[in-house]
Amino acid sequence: MTAHEDVRAGFHLAQFNVATLHYPLDDPRTADFVAQLDPVNALADGAPGFVWRLVEDGQADATRMRPAGDDVIVTFSVWESKEALWDFVYRSTHLAAMRRRREWFQRHAEAHLVMWWIPAGRIPTVEEGLERLELLRAQGPSPRAFTFSASYTAEEAVAAGAMVDGAEPAAL
Numbered sequence: 163m164t165a166h167e168d169v170r171a172g173f174h175l176a177q178f179n180v181a182t183l184h185y186p187l188d189d190p191r192t193a194d195f196v197a198q199l200d201p202v203n204a205l206a207d208g209a210p211g212f213v214w215r216l217v218e219d220g221q222a223d224a225t226r227m228r229p230a231g232d233d234v235i236v237t238f239s240v241w242e243s244k245e246a247l248w249d250f251v252y253r254s255t256h257l258a259a260m261r262r263r264r265e266w267f268q269r270h271a272e273a274h275l276v277m278w279w280i281p282a283g284r285i286p287t288v289e290e291g292l293e294r295l296e297l298l299r300a301q302g303p304s305p306r307a308f309t310f311s312a313s314y315t316a317e318e319a320v321a322a323g324a325m326v327d328g329a330e331p332a333a334l
Contacts (some may be wrong), residue, residue, distance in 0.1 A: 171210040172280050173316040174213050175241045178291030179275035181267040183233045187225060195266040197261050199223055205254055206239065211246020214285060215239040229288050238291050240280065244313060247277075275296045276307050 185191045201224055206212055215237035216224040225235050241247040250256055276295045280286055294307040303312035305322035318326060 169189065172282055173279045174284075175244055175247060175277055176238075176280050176286045176291070176294075177241065177247055177275065177277045178236065178238045178286075178288075178295060178296065180230045180234050180236055180270075181263070181274065182231070182270065183235065184266060184268060186239070187235075192266050194262070195259070199225065202256055202259055205256060206250055209246065209250045209254065211242040212250070213240040216288065221265075229292060236288070236291070238286075238288065240262060240285070242279070244277070244310070248310065271307065275309060277313065278307055278324065279305075279314075279316045281325065 183192065187196055189220060200222060203215070206215060216227070216236070218224050218227050224238065227236060228234060239247075241250075251260065273295065276291070276298045278286075278294050296306035297304070298309070301307075303309055303314075305314040305319040306325040308314050314322075314324075
């Protein structure tokens with residue numbers, strides 16, 4: 163194992179994104195999106211490098227949670243690496259849903275997806291996701307909050323002191 167792999171093995175990648183709905187989830191115009199939720203979530207759950215995703219208590223997903231607004235749904239997950247997340251998003255059948263996103267969601271003028279490194283075994287909070295997204299929107303990409311196109315390594319996050327201070331690992 164190289165030094166790079168050794169450092170990276172101690173960290174996972176958190177990703178948080180928001181999507182503003184054109185129509186409520188029970189509207190017929192979002193039926194195709196809703197029909198894809200279970201298959202896409204099952205695909206994520208079985209994807210190489212997948213660690214965790216946010217689900218509401220007693221539900222299969224988090225679409226009824228609205229921490230960012232009544233018409234905004236969130237997706238929140240943790241992955242072993244940026245490459246594992248990329249492969250799920252852009253190299254799986256998830257891409258077919260992504261290609262249709264404009265049918266269901268408004269175009270965001272500002273950042274809608276944020277990523278950051280966390281200690282392996284720690285589950286980030288929704289509040290942390292919202293804070294990281296706001297940090298990205300306010301200051302642009304940094305080791306604390308970044309995107310696929312402007313990303314940072316776990317080593318850079320550690321060097322920049324970008325890990326959450328005092329965070330206790332949570333059971334996955």
